[in-house]
Amino acid sequence: MKIAVTGTTGQVVTSLIERGTAAGHEVIAIGRPDLDLADPASVVRALSAAAPDVIVSAAAYTAVDKAESESELANAVNGAGPGAVAQAAKALGVPLIHISTDYVFDGTLDRPYVESDPTGPTGVYGASKLAGEQAVLDGHDDSAVLRVAWVYSPFGGNFVKTMLRLAADRDELGVVGDQVGNPTSALAIADGIIKVATNMVSDSSSELRGVFHMTAPGEASWADFAQAIFAASAARGGPSASVRPIGTADYPTPATRPANSRLDCGLIARVHGVTLPDWRTSLDVVMDRLQPANN
Numbered sequence: 001m002k003i004a005v006t007g008t009t010g011q012v013v014t015s016l017i018e019r020g021t022a023a024g025h026e027v028i029a030i031g032r033p034d035l036d037l038a039d040p041a042s043v044v045r046a047l048s049a050a051a052p053d054v055i056v057s058a059a060a061y062t063a064v065d066k067a068e069s070e071s072e073l074a075n076a077v078n079g080a081g082p083g084a085v086a087q088a089a090k091a092l093g094v095p096l097i098h099i100s101t102d103y104v105f106d107g108t109l110d111r112p113y114v115e116s117d118p119t120g121p122t123g124v125y126g127a128s129k130l131a132g133e134q135a136v137l138d139g140h141d142d143s144a145v146l147r148v149a150w151v152y153s154p155f156g157g158n159f160v161k162t163m164l165r166l167a168a169d170r171d172e173l174g175v176v177g178d179q180v181g182n183p184t185s186a187l188a189i190a191d192g193i194i195k196v197a198t199n200m201v202s203d204s205s206s207e208l209r210g211v212f213h214m215t216a217p218g219e220a221s222w223a224d225f226a227q228a229i230f231a232a233s234a235a236r237g238g239p240s241a242s243v244r245p246i247g248t249a250d251y252p253t254p255a256t257r258p259a260n261s262r263l264d265c266g267l268i269a270r271v272h273g274v275t276l277p278d279w280r281t282s283l284d285v286v287m288d289r290l291q292p293a294n295n
């Protein structure tokens with residue numbers, strides 16, 4: 001398969017290049033300046049020139065807090081941008097896989113969210129991503145929106161790397177304990193994307209299209225996640241700190257985050273045969289990459 005992916009440096013993009021290439025696919029990563037999601041014409045032009053079998057829309061404005069003061073840019077990149085990607089996929093007549101987020105929900109439900117639950121983003125980033133989902137679904141029937149969450153990887157900036165950096169010179173860290181979600185490795189996300197892409201390229205049935213939740217099984221609070229990171233790090237001779245769970249109210253941020261970010265992934269398991277590895281298993285894989293010298 002020839003896979004075109006938006007972005008060149010993100011966690012999911014880099015993981016898709018690695019996992020896709022290893023699986024024998026050609027992965028063409030296209031980002032700024034050739035493809036700028038804030039410039040729809042550049043999106044259509046760059047994707048058309050790549051002539052792929054499938055398009056993966058993984059690039060996004062991901063600065064959740066900064067989005068509160070840059071709503072125009074966030075909406076252009078995350079809302080209108082994916083609409084241009086859908087336009088390109090439609091013109092090429094190829095399937096589109098668009099990556100979205102748990103932050104489309106308000107987090108007040110007391111169980112994991114299913115795809116049909118009402119959305120209700122609590123911040124600019126979530127609202128912009130929801131607009132992007134809609135633009136994709138309205139723009140191109142041959143699309144799958146995959147909602148992922150709490151993404152970490154050996155690449156780019158993420159929670160795992162932040163915790164390891166802070167533990168290098170702190171013995172104790174206060175970490176939010178009252179938000180729960182599904183920590184998910186971008187490498188596992190890449191494998192899931194490749195399976196969904198393979199299914200969509202070979203089978204045009206409508207049940208393979210639409211919105212799907214795709215996160216790792218098992219749930220954690222940020223404090224639980226931090227504890228697991230430090231246990232894994234200590235086992236590899238790396239830095240660790242003791243974790244003091246704190247409340248969201250004790251860690252104010254510009255953007256409000258959902259208290260319950262858990263996503264039910266039953267649909268993608270049934271329809272696409274995709275079940276990601278448990279989050280603790282994937283965390284070990286990433287920790288082996290981040291701390292290879294200590295293995």
Ligand SMILES: NC(=O)C1=CN([C@@H]2O[C@H](COP(=O)(O)OP(=O)(O)OC[C@H]3O[C@@H](n4cnc5c(N)ncnc54)[C@H](O)[C@@H]3O)[C@@H](O)[C@H]2O)C=CC1
Binds near residue numbers: 009037
């Ligand atoms: N990081 C996370 O915890 C979560 C991420 N997601 C979604 O997963 C997807 C992938 O996220 P990550 O890989 O973690 O993001 P990332 O922040 O690591 O990478 C984002 C990529 O988008 C590119 N980009 C930003 N603005 C652009 C523009 N105007 N034109 C072209 N490219 C642009 C960046 O250069 C970078 O390559 C995104 O759609 C994001 O919204 C969903 C839930 C959680």
